Amino acid sequence: VLQQAGNIERLGRFLWSLPQCDKLQLNESVLKAKAVVAFHRGHFKELYRLLEHNQYSAHNHAKLQALWLKAHYVEAEKLRGRPLGAVGKYRVRRKFPLPRTIWDGEETSYCFKEKSRSVLRDWYTHNPYPSPREKRELAEGTGLTTTQ
Numbered sequence: 001v002l003q004q005a006g007n008i009e010r011l012g013r014f015l016w017s018l019p020q021c022d023k024l025q026l027n028e029s030v031l032k033a034k035a036v037v038a039f040h041r042g043h044f045k046e047l048y049r050l051l052e053h054n055q056y057s058a059h060n061h062a063k064l065q066a067l068w069l070k071a072h073y074v075e076a077e078k079l080r081g082r083p084l085g086a087v088g089k090y091r092v093r094r095k096f097p098l099p100r101t102i103w104d105g106e107e108t109s110y111c112f113k114e115k116s117r118s119v120l121r122d123w124y125t126h127n128p129y130p131s132p133r134e135k136r137e138l139a140e141g142t143g144l145t146t147t148q
Contacts, residue, residue, distance in 0.1 A: 008036065008037055008040040008041075011033055011036070011037055012037040012041070015030065015033055015034055015037060018030065026054070028054075028056060028057060028060065031050055031054050031056070032056070032060055032063070032064065034046075034050055035047055035050045035051060035064060035067055036067065038050060039067045039070070039071055042074075044071045044072075044074070044075060047067060047068075047071050048068070048071070051064055051067070051068055051099055051101060051102055052099045052101060053101070054101060055101050056101055056102050058104065060102070061102050061103060061104070064102040065098055065102055065103065068096075068098060068099070068102065069089075069092070069093065069098075072092050072093075072095075072096045073089060073092055076088065076092050112144070112148075113143075115142075116142040116143065116144055119138070119141060119142050120138070120142065123138055132146075
């Protein structure tokens with residue numbers, strides 16, 4: 001709730017006040033909150049440690065991936081003394097790939113996972129103009145939306 005309200009400092013104080021119990025300290029929600037606090041305080045080494053050494057559920061991956069990338073972008077911008085462009089961000093992503101703890105390991109190309117791309121490619125060779133029903137089936141099979 002504190003994170004959603006944008007009250008990161010108060011969230012940090014709350015996390016600091018939690019008892020030193022392993023079951024509590026290793027809880028995924030607590031770890032995720034610690035990562036958010038570390039990012040907002042600019043403690044990027046702590047953020048990277050939290051993300052690299054703890055497993056996270058797939059539903060948390062997008063948020064944690066964004067933190068990982070933004071932290072590396074901020075560090076690169078400080079180093080260069082100017083904002084990163086598209087190529088600069090691409091180079092940062094290549095230099096600091098996402099850890100396996102917050103990524104399923106499947107490569108993406110043009111924002112689509114390779115598995116989805118191959119299914120779409122195979123489908124297109126057999127039927128380049130699917131019906132709305134076929135589009136729904138295809139979307140369910142690939143995890144994409146019908147528009148995609």
